[in-house]
Amino acid sequence: MSGTEKEFVKEVTSRSVDFSQWYLDIVLKTGMMDYAPIRGCMAIRPYGYAIWENIQGLLDKRIKDTGHQNAYFPLFIPESLLNKEAEHVEGFAPEGAWVTQGGDEKLAERLIVRPTSEAIICYMYGRWIQSWRDLPVLINQWCNVVRWEKSTRPFLRTSEFLWQEGHTVHRTEEEAEEEALKMLGVYKEFVENEMAIPVLWGQKTESEKFAGALRTFTIETLMPDGKALQSGTSHNLGQHFAQVFDIQFLDTDDTMKYPWQTSWGVSTRLIGALIMAHGDDNGLRLPPRIAPTQLVVVPILSKKAREQVLQKAEELSAGLKEEFRVELDARDEYSPGWKFNEWEMKGVPLRLEIGPRDLENGGVTAVRRDTGAKEFIPEGRLSTRVGELLQEIQVELFRQAESYKEENTRRVSTLEEFKNIMEQKRLLILAPWCGGSSCEDRIKEETRATIRCIPFKEEIDEKGSCVCCGREEGRVVYFAQAY
């Protein structure tokens, strides 16, 4: 390694020294984002945005395959509409960005830049829904939202972020509940299979549910610093919004009824999960299914065989491009070592090196980003073997994250033990909870951990004495410190 090459990596703080600084180093160094001159806002640069486009593409397909259509609702919500649902306004008004001036005119009514779109969408739904024939309404929107946050971190919490928000309307409670759970399942499957991150899932407690919802369901991912990241939520909104926005439909029995609604969303926060779940001290490690570049071809250009090597690299890249997302790095101004570091930093799953010796041997040297393992692949097997390796890398990244999660989950039965763990090393805790909010609050106060979710009974159906009060019998739930 030359001096410059070392420098490239040296500029990144080690994960073990300062995880938080490592994260900030990575997002800048990889060109995923940059800070913008507006508080808490960022510019998502092409490399970060390409990841978002892949997330969008893969998730949008699932959203459509489950019968939803996309639409677009206004950015601005009049204050009076936001005010209709009491819990909702309490939750979102304090972090609103407010438009008070339009052109030269001071507005008669303030407009909030949407922090979420229930209020404006319910207003429109009230115009569109008349009878049972109009149901279900299954609509999703991809857009930007704004929450004026006090403390922000790139991708994880920004004043403006990108997301999708599904908003559905149903005849019955059962249908709405089924929809809310179905979309949570879509999120879990997507995050695990495409992003290679294992997910915990379940229901939020009353204190952690969405402002205005009847029930909130969540997927949570455990990050390498032992904190949980809420990565997607799905809400059964009940009839709250229908009542205040007067959405009514004539049912088959000829009576007017309030329908049941859901909403569900994931955001650019998922990019933060991706970075943290898989990254190492050399940079990102992207799962092949989500990586903007799945493999990079680096020709090793000695003077002797320069032309032949370059030509072969171009030929192989062109062939691989038919099946994979390929980058050929034939830049002259950088050494192979510098390039290796740069592509490792960017987390490209597979690197193919082609030098004079590879040329002689009739193949390429493949290096995996996840394990560093090298292997020679004869040209005739190249496309097959690359496909296999990408699949193996996808599986291996999930396996590593899964075993991290298992090794960092503890079952505890006393608050003492709970506190000790949180003081020494943050972990994911499974412990019984009586269901009372005073115990929930006290645990939070003493451990800074919150209930991430009450697991579904099909997964964990255990009971025990409440870890806090000890008096009441309680369900075993997930606790962790949270982002």
Add this chain to the structure above:
Amino acid sequence: MSGTEKEFVKEVTSRSVDFSQWYLDIVLKTGMMDYAPIRGCMAIRPYGYAIWENIQGLLDKRIKDTGHQNAYFPLFIPESLLNKEAEHVEGFAPEGAWVTQGGDEKLAERLIVRPTSEAIICYMYGRWIQSWRDLPVLINQWCNVVRWEKSTRPFLRTSEFLWQEGHTVHRTEEEAEEEALKMLGVYKEFVENEMAIPVLWGQKTESEKFAGALRTFTIETLMPDGKALQSGTSHNLGQHFAQVFDIQFLDTDDTMKYPWQTSWGVSTRLIGALIMAHGDDNGLRLPPRIAPTQLVVVPILSKKAREQVLQKAEELSAGLKEEFRVELDARDEYSPGWKFNEWEMKGVPLRLEIGPRDLENGGVTAVRRDTGAKEFIPEGRLSTRVGELLQEIQVELFRQAESYKEENTRRVSTLEEFKNIMEQKRLLILAPWCGGSSCEDRIKEETRATIRCIPFKEEIDEKGSCVCCGREEGRVVYFAQAY
């Protein structure tokens, strides 16, 4: 036709009676949009948004194929950044939506909701560009923008709209000019080939150019009311923005230089163009390449052969779905006639009817939306013939629009003639203009027509005495009343 069926169509104003009302009827009736309770804002409903998604998909591919990457920049621009370029702020500040409050805090500096993103993007580019190695920068973003408009019409002019805006940075003026023209060419090719609308193109005059640009190029489409619609623009920004935002790069000759920039965009306004260019009194007529549904299969369900007809309709639809965007309309609660009207209203290019007689004859009856022509297609030829018909419809819609344009273009040499035409019937005018802004203003005053573009010399390179002053020799340019 039953009473209800007639009603369905009757609710739409005839184009010849009131074109403007026809347009408003169509956008509501087809479920493309609805008015939102915020001045000048609309909700784009699934059918309208599906058209936008097709526009996005087809155009995004072209943007990427020409070497650009997508990114995302903040929604908010601090007033001080907007103020840096004098013409730019003058053009956009008066129609700004201003955020003055964030959470509980009155902001020290107002933020404008982006009306266009030059200011914030140039700020970021100033951080990213250091040397010639960083050039060209070829970035595009898909996003929402807001211009607080006094008078609005769905899709054509709304306070909030969706668009893409490309922002590129180059070493030299030649490169920037080439880029601006290349992207204009991409727009023209896209609008003509995918949307089947013929385009005029050329350069804007000084008075019509983009606020802050050196030169603006435009594509314009002639609508059936004789007005021109500016449908996409591409700007050579010169070095204006680089200078005020201090974007400098170290060139290969080791001196610091200001780079040259371009920006270019098309918006949801294109949906308005699509509606107007092809629609008729029965509704939309969508070009197959952009239509959310390319063909609808309507089973004619008599009591006798009900099951067999339905089964065949399902079987054929499933087969066609592998190649085309297909809707099977097997709803029981509507008559075939009602369905025909509804799908005609929605502009679906091709309808396939399957009744007991078609079943006996071993095929389906196809009805074209553009011409109303019917033909019987034997099952064995179905997929081939559907492909041919869709292609023919695409070509025919373009041909009709093209011949409308030719029939409604006049060459005039006197202002008298010009005024007469505009008083009787609006047309697209080709007339010589001396290049003076006083003539440009006077023509506008007397005819309400503006110079839509100065055509490229390769297309029209004619001269003559100025249609206004008569004194000076001038280039022949396009005039029309504009949206």
